[in-house]
Amino acid sequence: MSNSNKSDFTNPSTFILQGIPGLEAAHIWILIPFCFIYIIAVLGNITILFIVKMEPSLHGPMYYFLCMLAVTDLVLSTSILPKMLSIFWFNSREIDFDACLTQMYFIGCFSVMESGFFVTMGFDRYVAICHPLRHSTILTIPMVAKMGLAVVLRSGMLVLPYPFLVRQWRYCRTNIIPEPFCAHISVVKLACGDTHISSYYGLFVLLCVMGLDGIFIIVSYIQILRAIFSLPTKDARLKTFGTCVSHLCVILTFYIPGLFSSLTYRFGKNVPLHFHVLIGNMNLLVPPMLHPIIYGVRTKQIRDRLLRFITHKG
Secondary structure: HHHHOOEEEOOHHHEEEEOOOOOOHHHHHHHHHHHHHHHHHHHHHEEEEEEEEHHHOOOOOOHHHHHHHHHHHHHHHHHHHHHHHHHHHHHOOOEEEHHHHHHHEEEEEEEEHHHHHHHHHHHHHHHHHHHHHHHHOOOOOOHHHHHHHHHHHHHHHHHHHHHHHHHHOOEEOOOOEEEOOOOHHHHHHHOOOOOHHHHHHHHHHHHHHHHHHHHHHHHHHHHHHHHHHHHOOOOHHHHHHHHHHHHHHHHHHHHHHHHHHHHHHHHOOOOOHHHHHHHHHHHHHHHHHHHHHHHHHHHHHHHHHHHHHEEEEE
């Protein structure tokens, strides 16, 4: 395979995933916390899905959106970690070209999907606080389903050009990707010629997700805060704001690391490569672990149902 790494080729049959460059000797130890994060993410999100399914009082818009987020987190984590496991523990670094493009699409698509579901959850909080008497008539089950479908379609269509653009480039530098997974920008950097269209489109998707979704969420919370501050008592204001804390926490765990990682990757020329890679991995794997924990701790209905289930089994 080393002979093909510097040859001139179009659509290489395989890419080589390097893992974390410079830290190869520590791969087996680095994967231990990643596996722990993945196990917690899988167990936590499956628990959320199970509790919402089993508890009739949780069959409402907020929890349906939470289930959509849980499924998204499960798929996103599973798109990444199994291949990382084969690289770090079994030194299986090769990945088929089409498999690489598929992984790239899934990572991009479900990352964008997460952001979309944060917007829908923000809209749910806005309607619940600003128009409580109309909440059940605005966010009906068919409307929730349509909103979920719109998020899925938007994500699929926005990221769809990624693999088609990447497939058209020639790869004459190397087929070694300095990552443990096929990130879009990492694959584009391996191509020859003018790849600005791929870079610009990736930046466009980032701005759509971080920019437009962020604006929708900010506008929702401006209206929410106005409604909260108009309440007559401090206790009422705190209680109402408490219903938004979980949503705000999961937004911060997603947007802040994601924005930092994306900007560092594009503009942090002097940042060590292994730092780039570690931040990128943590950005994709940690939020799916934290989301069910935050909602499980902060949401009384989920917490009580889980405690009842554990006590009953005990």
